[in-house]
Amino acid sequence: xxxxxxxxxxxxxxxxxxxxxxxxxxxxxxxxxxxxxxxxxxxxxxxxxxxxxxxxxxxxxxxxxxxxxxxxxxxxxxxxxxxxxxxxxxxxxxxxxxxxxxxxxxxxxxxxxxxxxxxxxxxxxxxxxxxxxxxxxxxxxxxxxxxxxxxxxxxxxxxxxxxxxxxxxxxxxxxxxxxxxxxxxxxxxxxxxxxxxxxxxxxxxxxxxxxxxxxxxxxxxxxxxxxxxxxxxxxxxxxxxxxxxxxxxxxxxxxxxxxxxxxxxxxxxxxxxxxxxxxxxxxxxxxxxxxxxxxxxxxxxxxxxxxxxxxxxx
Numbered sequence: 665x666x667x668x669x670x671x672x673x674x675x676x677x678x679x680x681x682x683x684x685x686x687x688x689x690x691x692x693x694x695x696x697x698x699x700x701x702x703x704x705x706x707x708x709x710x711x712x713x714x715x716x717x718x719x720x721x722x723x724x725x726x727x728x729x730x731x732x733x734x735x736x737x738x739x740x741x742x743x744x745x746x747x748x749x750x751x752x753x754x755x756x757x758x759x760x761x762x763x764x765x766x767x768x769x770x771x772x773x774x775x776x777x778x779x780x781x782x783x784x785x786x787x788x789x790x791x792x793x794x795x796x797x798x799x800x801x802x803x804x805x806x807x808x809x810x811x812x813x814x815x816x817x818x819x820x821x822x823x824x825x826x827x828x829x830x831x832x833x834x835x836x837x838x839x840x841x842x843x844x845x846x847x848x849x850x851x852x853x854x855x856x857x858x859x860x861x862x863x864x865x866x867x868x869x870x871x872x873x874x875x876x877x878x879x880x881x882x883x884x885x886x887x888x889x890x891x892x893x894x895x896x897x898x899x900x901x902x903x904x905x906x907x908x909x910x911x912x913x914x915x916x917x918x919x920x921x922x923x924x925x926x927x928x929x930x931x932x933x934x935x936x937x938x939x940x941x942x943x944x945x946x947x948x949x950x951x952x953x954x955x956x957x958x959x960x961x962x963x964x965x966x967x968x969x970x971x972x973x974x975x976x977x978x
Contacts, residue, residue, distance in 0.1 A: 719949035737950035747951070749926050750934040753838065757908055757930070758962075761842040762901040766894065769849045773856035774882075787857070794850030798910040805844045806831070806915065834927035837915075841928065844911055852897050859893035860886070888975045895970050899963055906959050907932050931955060 695702075720738075723731040741747050776787050793801065808815045809830035817827030830840045863886055871881050887894075909932040916928045935955070939948030 716949040716952055719946050720953050722946045724946040724949075725943055733946070737947050738954070740947065741950055741954065746926065746929065746934060750929050750931045753927065753929060754906060754908065754931040756838055757842065758902055758905045760838075761845060762898065762905050764842060765846055765849050765852065765901060766897055768846055769852040769897070770856050770890075770894070772849075773853050773860055774886075776853065777857060777860045790853055791850035794848045796848070798848070799914060801847060802844065802911045802914040805840075805847065809840055809843075831915075837927045841911055841915060844915075852901070855897060856890065856893055859890040863889045889977070891974045892976060895966070895974050899966055902962060902966070903959055906955060906962075909933060909936065 718730075721732060721734055723733050723736070772790060776783065776790060780786075796804075809817075811817060811827065811829040811831060814827075814830070816830070820827040828836045830836050867885050867889075868881055871885055876884070908930050912928050912930045912933050913936070916933070931951070932955075935948050935951045938944050938951065
């Protein structure tokens with residue numbers, strides 16, 4: 665067989681499929697259906713992202729035109745003490761707040777998975793706080809943690825413990841916010857509950873017959889089986905904590921840049937101040953892109969590490 669004829673046959677066999685009238689019609693119909701989403705994505709996501717990248721390389725104020733300063737915003741950022749304070753406070757919440765919330769949510773999910781009378785009522789009670797608006801729940805906790813007349817310090821006083829100054833002591837301000845966050849962990853509990861439903865009962869029964877204790881079954885069967893759920897909750901919790909804003913903004917009250925002593929000045933709060941209080945949109949946009957790459961790097965790192973510890977039944 666000639667080499668040219670062989671090439672022609674290969675090219676004929678691997679030629680692109682012919683698009684008929686019906687296929688073009690299906691394509692147009694599909695594009696028509698996704699057009700609203702596509703328009704919203706282009707207008708409200710892609711365009712703002714592109715403009716924020718442009719603003720990050722400029723000195724932009726609402727009163728004047730753009731002034732290109734290349735990477736000066738990023739240079740100023742790394743010499744800004746408040747930037748490092750905000751980043752440190754945010755990392756504190758990520759390192760301590762996210763694991764504490766995950767562990768507590770998993771423990772609550774195990775309790776709510778027990779076959780007891782009134783199980784559905786208990787599940788509703790645990791989930792209800794998570795549907796309370798963040799502003800309302802934060803104001804409620806400001807009253808609960810009030811150092812003079814709050815419920816928390818009153819209850820501690822009954823058992824002979826003098827409660828701390830939750831709101832104004834820098835050592836207790838961030839733990840107070842972690843405690844506040846645990847109030848709304850109902851969504852994480854529900855996700856863990858769904859994962860616990862998929863744990864093989866045959867494995868648990870076989871381990872029990874072999875003499876494994878409850879704790880051994882929990883450690884060697886339940887926790888590995890729900891490890892994909894833990895990974896999902898860890899990543900989403902980490903991303904949400906890096907963008908921590910509403911509770912911190914209300915919690916800080918009128919005490920300036922993150923009262924007390926900037927201990928509740930978080931990254932998103934400082935970004936908001938730069939953009940919408942000082943109207944320095946170039947600096948705020950640069951901060952937003954730095955936050956994006958920090959979250960991206962942490963997510964990639966967690967995914968790479970998780971390959972050794974996450975079990976997928978498939």
